[in-house]
Amino acid sequence: MMADLLLIIGVFIAFHLIPAFGPVRRMLVRALGIKMYVGLYSAVSVGLLVLIGLAYANADTDILWPQWPWTRWMPIFTMPFVCLLLVSTLSEPNPFSVGVKADRFDPDHPGIVSVTRHPLIWALGLWAVAHLAPNGDTASVLLFGLFAVLAFVGLWSLDAKKRRDMGEEKWRRLTAPTSSFPMWAVLRGRTRLDLKGIGWLRVVGAVVLYGTILLSHEYVIGVSPLPF
Template sequence: MMGGWAEFVAALAVFLLSHVIPVRPPVRPWLVARLGARGFGIAYSLFSIAVLGWLILAAARAPYVEVIPPLPALRWVPILIMLPVCLLAVAGLRAVNPLSFGGLGRGVFDPTRPGILALSRHPLLLALALWSGAHLLANGSLAHVILFGLFAGFAVMGMALIDRRKRRELGADWARLAAGTARLSPRGLPALLAPRVLWPAALLYLALLLAHAPVIGVSPLP
């Protein structure tokens, strides 16, 4: 039994350590000094995605222990939720975001036009929370409950932790930059429907739908 769980435990440990060590002083300043703030953000995002992919595959290969019975209706939940997840992910990655991580947009953030940050300062974490909750309901094995429950908790707690860290780092600038933003608010919903977000998100949704079975080994369709 332990042999069957070894890969999942190892992947989970690497995932947790990868989200603790690189952002701690003095590691983060050392990496930023060598890669630049933008380079660090890109490298950290790519590394996190790779570790996340490994963890998802390891959970699928772990021994099956049922926690939530597989109800057919629950298989529709990820299908429906993944479109807003893709919208949030694309909007978050394209944004200029000094208040969280993952914003790869160029330029200077304009607090009077916060865009997706009016909906959430942490669009990628919000996407992660929705993705996790939807997949937890549809995948009720012990490994998946641990995996997606951890992700959901990580996303929700991460919003508060990043807000606290950014307040400390930005000092007096925090109030000015965050004035038109929110941790969660419907005010920024129109930003999800901008063509520069909508079309890439639709393509991402389709790509994930088509790649799910060959990559994960399970069809996402009910």
């Protein structure tokens, strides 16, 4: 039912907004420890995402706009970039976003951070916007609209938190080779696109992930992603 989807979306938003307040987050980190906090936060987030998916699949829905043929191409062209951002998020050091070994980040070799310092958030936002266009029913607008809004609000929120945690001097030094908006630092001449840092293995990983999504989409979601 639509009420179930609205309820779980509300819980999801509240769960992510409350720890965003500095005093609340610091209290939780002190009480649990950073590793326990991150682990619990991630586990609950995944659980809520599963519940959102189940509620979305069973929601009553109405059509707000028809599915024009050109809109089916948007995920096809967008998801390769989403996959590269995701693969890089999981494998490259990044002190500004979710990533591994953030303390090993080298501003002279920023990798995917030369594209954006928030690859995970942009992956989420691009995924949501690309899927919103061909899915004009009320349940899809709620689902994909939620993640689009959370992603782009998260850009500002995460930057503010990281800047406060790092201090102004460290923030300016580490952000020199990057930007929040993709490719903006490259276009402004503040850095170069670090293709070597990204590496061909991550590109291959993104291609494999993209192919897996294409092949499994109809079986998992129930709808073919192909536009023809």
